[in-house]
Amino acid sequence: MKRICLSLAFVFGVVTSTWAFSDYDARNIVNKFYNNLRIIAEGSYPGGQQTEDFIVARNNALGLCYSNRINLPNEFAEFNFETNDPFLEASAYIKRLFDFTVQKSPRINAEIVKVQALEEIKSNKKEDSKNFYEVHVKKTITAGYTKKEYTDIVRIITENGKITEIANESGGGAGESIISLRGKAAELFANKKYDEAFDMYLKIIKKDPSQGDAYYRLGLMAYHKLGCKYRYYNGKERRRAAYDYIEKASRYGDYKIKGYAEHVLYYMINGQV
Numbered sequence: 001m002k003r004i005c006l007s008l009a010f011v012f013g014v015v016t017s018t019w020a021f022s023d024y025d026a027r028n029i030v031n032k033f034y035n036n037l038r039i040i041a042e043g044s045y046p047g048g049q050q051t052e053d054f055i056v057a058r059n060n061a062l063g064l065c066y067s068n069r070i071n072l073p074n075e076f077a078e079f080n081f082e083t084n085d086p087f088l089e090a091s092a093y094i095k096r097l098f099d100f101t102v103q104k105s106p107r108i109n110a111e112i113v114k115v116q117a118l119e120e121i122k123s124n125k126k127e128d129s130k131n132f133y134e135v136h137v138k139k140t141i142t143a144g145y146t147k148k149e150y151t152d153i154v155r156i157i158t159e160n161g162k163i164t165e166i167a168n169e170s171g172g173g174a175g176e177s178i179i180s181l182r183g184k185a186a187e188l189f190a191n192k193k194y195d196e197a198f199d200m201y202l203k204i205i206k207k208d209p210s211q212g213d214a215y216y217r218l219g220l221m222a223y224h225k226l227g228c229k230y231r232y233y234n235g236k237e238r239r240r241a242a243y244d245y246i247e248k249a250s251r252y253g254d255y256k257i258k259g260y261a262e263h264v265l266y267y268m269i270n271g272q273v
Contacts, residue, residue, distance in 0.1 A: 021158035023115045026133040029064055029161055030154050034110035034137065036061035040094070041101050041108045048102045058094050065090045066162040069255070073168045075150065076100055079143055104143040110152075111138045118186065131158040134183055139168070153179045178208055185217070189226075198227030212253025216261050219245030243268055 039057040062068055068091040076096055077085070081104070088096060100106060114136035137152040150168040157164055167179035185200035198221055204214040221227050222242035232238035246268065249261035 021131070021133075021161065023117070023133075025158075025161060026115050026117075026135050026156055027112055029156055029163065030112060030135045030137060033061055033064045033154075033163060034108070034139070036064075037097065038108045038110070040097050041106050043101060045098070045102050050098065054098060058098075061094060062090055064163055066157065066160075066164045070164055070166070071254075072166045073150070073152070075141055075148060075168075078148055079104065079141075079146060100143075106141055106143040109140045109142075112136070113138050113151075116183075118183070132156055132164070133158065134179075153183075155179070178204055178211060181207070182213065185214075194221065194227035195229075196227075197221070198231075210252045212249045212251070212257045212261070215245045216249035216253060216257050219243070219249060219261075219264070 036057040040054055040061075043051060043054050043057075045051060045054065069089050071087040072090055072093040074085050074088045074093070074096070079100070081096075081100055112135060114134075116134045116136075118132055118134060133156045135154040135156065137154060139150045139152050141148050141150070152166055152168040154163055155165040156162065165179065181200060181204050185197050185204070188194075188197035188200060198218065201214045201218045201221070204211050205218070219242045222232075222238055222245060225238065228238065228241075232241060243265075246261050246264050250258055250265060253261055
């Protein structure tokens with residue numbers, strides 16, 4: 001059987017996008033998304049009934065997402081509203097916003113503060129590279145006397161103009177968000193600062209041990225001896241670490257990372273990498 005090589009030349013690369021997709025397009029998509037959230041939050045729902053305006057805004061917001069399953073941060077927990085789950089899938093987030101609005105009548109303000117074009121390969125093949133944008137949004141949610149500020153980081157794939165992920169941290173300064181650390185790790189890798197990139201991914205899994213994306217990239221870097229020259233006693237130990245990282249990626253990753261990791265594990269187990 002043909003031997004498979006997991007090429008990593010551009011796995012974590014960060015470069016300016018060469019697609020026709022522009023900063024303007026990224027801004028436009030993000031502004032539309034947050035405008036629809038604002039419409040939902042400012043809606044009037046007599047008797048807690050969904051209105052036509054809500055349905056239109058909900059469908060418009062979800063239509064800007066890669067799927068209804070993408071993760072959005074659950075700020076509602078900070079308002080002591082129902083659940084403490086750190087993330088909600090997009091469709092659940094919209095439903096929670098509706099319920100929150102019925103009870104709390106919140107206001108949402110959002111302002112784009114940074115737009116950055118990036119590139120990152122998400123599998124073992126260079127041709128699978130995905131150009132994307134990170135858009136940083138300063139968001140404020142006010143409900144009664146409670147006001148919370150967040151810095152949302154929105155990721156958009158340029159090939160279809162869809163939002164694939166939104167994450168944030170409290171404006172109170174709870175520390176760097178996972179998504180911002182991932183961006184820094186990708187930039188370090190692109191600049192061939194492999195040791196620092198490896199350390200950044202280790203920082204991510206220390207901050208959140210369920211980060212499948214970071215495990216996946218640590219596994220690929222360990223396999224290709226990038227950023228880990230003095231971390232392992234010999235090649236066998238390094239390959240074992242690579243396998244363990246990829247195995248954790250298959251357990252903790254989202255459905256896309258899980259698929260990539262299981263593909264790599266298959267070839268590792270069968271001795272084809």
